[in-house]
Amino acid sequence: xxxxxxxxxxxxxxxxxxxxxxxxxxxxxxxxxxxxxxxxxxxxxxxxxxxxxxxxxxxxxxxxxxxxxxxxxxxxxxxxxxxxxxxxxxxxxxxxxxxxxxxxxxxxxxxxxxxxxxxxxxxxxxxxxxxxxxxxxxxxxxxxxxxxxxxxxxxxxxxxxxxxxxxxxxxxxxxxxxxxxxxxxxxxxxxxxxxxxxxxxxxxxxxxxxxxxxxxxxxxxxxxxxxxxxxxxxxxxxxxxxxxxxxxxxxxxxxxxxxxxxxxxxxxxxxxxxxxxxxxxxxxxxxxxxxxxxxxxxxxxxxxxxxxxxxxxxxxxxxxxxxxxxxxxxxxxxxxxxxxxxxxxxxxxxxxxxxxxxxxxxxxxxxxxxxxxxxxxxxxxxxxxxxxxxxxxxxxxxxxxxxxxxxxxxxxxxxxxxxxxxxxxxxxxxxxxxxxxx
Numbered sequence: 001x002x003x004x005x006x007x008x009x010x011x012x013x014x015x016x017x018x019x020x021x022x023x024x025x026x027x028x029x030x031x032x033x034x035x036x037x038x039x040x041x042x043x044x045x046x047x048x049x050x051x052x053x054x055x056x057x058x059x060x061x062x063x064x065x066x067x068x069x070x071x072x073x074x075x076x077x078x079x080x081x082x083x084x085x086x087x088x089x090x091x092x093x094x095x096x097x098x099x100x101x102x103x104x105x106x107x108x109x110x111x112x113x114x115x116x117x118x119x120x121x122x123x124x125x126x127x128x129x130x131x132x133x134x135x136x137x138x139x140x141x142x143x144x145x146x147x148x149x150x151x152x153x154x155x156x157x158x159x160x161x162x163x164x165x166x167x168x169x170x171x172x173x174x175x176x177x178x179x180x181x182x183x184x185x186x187x188x189x190x191x192x193x194x195x196x197x198x199x200x201x202x203x204x205x206x207x208x209x210x211x212x213x214x215x216x217x218x219x220x221x222x223x224x225x226x227x228x229x230x231x232x233x234x235x236x237x238x239x240x241x242x243x244x245x246x247x248x249x250x251x252x253x254x255x256x257x258x259x260x261x262x263x264x265x266x267x268x269x270x271x272x273x274x275x276x277x278x279x280x281x282x283x284x285x286x287x288x289x290x291x292x293x294x295x296x297x298x299x300x301x302x303x304x305x306x307x308x309x310x311x312x313x314x315x316x317x318x319x320x321x322x323x324x325x326x327x328x329x330x331x332x333x334x335x336x337x338x339x340x341x342x343x344x345x346x347x348x349x350x351x352x353x354x355x356x357x358x359x360x361x362x363x364x365x366x367x368x369x370x371x372x373x374x375x376x377x378x379x380x381x382x383x384x385x386x387x388x389x390x391x392x393x394x395x396x397x398x399x400x401x402x403x404x405x406x407x408x409x410x411x412x413x414x415x416x417x418x419x420x421x422x423x424x425x426x427x428x429x430x431x432x433x434x435x436x437x438x
Contacts, residue, residue, distance in 0.1 A: 001123055003028050003048070004030050004038070004045060005017060019109055023113070042075045048123045055085065066097045081100050083099040134206075138161045139223070139239070141165070143241075147163065147403075164211070168200065170243055176269050178260075212228075213226050221435070222235060236399065243371055248364065253335050265363075266280070278301070278361040279300075279303060280300060290325060301345070375397075379396055379397050393424035403417065
């Protein structure tokens with residue numbers, strides 16, 4: 001059992017270390033005197049147990065304590081955390097923050113040893129689960145275009161692969177319709193995605209229809225993956241294909257009319273607005289959508305989100321010159337209205353004036369939020385939240401690959417995601433081929 005000690009008093013760390021060294025099968029994997037060092041050590045050593053001082057510098061206020069415990073569990077999902085404190089009254093607060101046990105520094109050493117023994121029992125149960133868990137060459141997380149393509153190519157490489165996703169298809173599973181336009185599959189590349197989906201259903205032995213809640217790197221270079229039902233599987237390599245979700249306005253009608261006039265992608269749906277009236281909501285990112293729609297729509301209403309000035313860029317100058325583009329500066333969207341389909345968008349200005357603009361569609365172009373939560377503390381993430389990969393779809397963590405919209409690769413398009421998924425599978429196959437099976 002690997003134990004990490006976090007206390008800002010060197011003599012106490014030494015005393016605890018001495019106590020632990022008297023126990024069998026306990027290895028002190030590191031010491032820390034502040035939260036930053038604690039997190040750094042946890043990432044490197046992946047301890048089974050952390051003994052942490054409740055008064056550790058940099059661990060205030062209470063919300064910071066909750067966040068730190070959550071971060072530690074993201075780094076080492078099954079870690080047991082015992083809080084040490086000189087104040088017995090901190091017990092309920094520490095347990096509420098997520099600690100597994102509380103031990104007062106004023107109590108005899110036997111109390112600490114008892115808590116450690118209880119933690120050891122929990123860890124032993126987990127170790128027994130790991131000994132009997134399913135083991136795979138490759139785990140693909142996510143069932144969108146990138147994940148399906150990666151799975152198919154991994155199967156072709158004769159890898160023992162598990163696909164972990166509650167649903168298949170991703171963004172291509174959401175058709176689009178307008179008044180007088182039947183419901184259609186609008187995403188270019190959707191046919192190929194469906195073909196991959198059929199192959200996965202026919203050939204894949206292990207599709208686990210669950211989400212992954214945590215990833216724990218192993219000492220042998222592989223990974224343990226904990227699922228929503230708390231079961232655990234093992235994999236020698238992983239491909240993250242969790243995609244990205246659109247930033248929403250969180251207004252009435254946005255969710256209700258999605259696919260029936262509301263869209264989050266002009267690249268996918270602009271062509272259906274030939275000769276129609278349409279609104280675009282967003283900032284700088286929305287300029288491209290406005291120009292794309294201005295070329296085919298009769299009228300484009302550009303509602304600038306967050307009251308930002310859109311000036312200076314070449315795209316902004318082009319938008320201003322378009323005679324069929326009507327710019328709404330200092331107006332906010334109140335809601336999207338309609339019957340079976342979108343019929344208008346409600347706006348309000350700084351003076352409280354209300355206005356309903358008749359449109360058949362609303363494009364929300366506020367950007368994407370990468371679904372990086374699973375690996376946020378394991379790999380390098382860029383300033384926009386995307387997983388940073390190289391030309392081989394490798395992250396900075398050996399054995400962990402990523403593909404599709406969750407990565408920093410340009411263009412959130414299905415054909416791009418498919419190609420990246422294929423590349424990630426080939427890279428993972430080459431990685432596994434270089435490694436001997438333990």
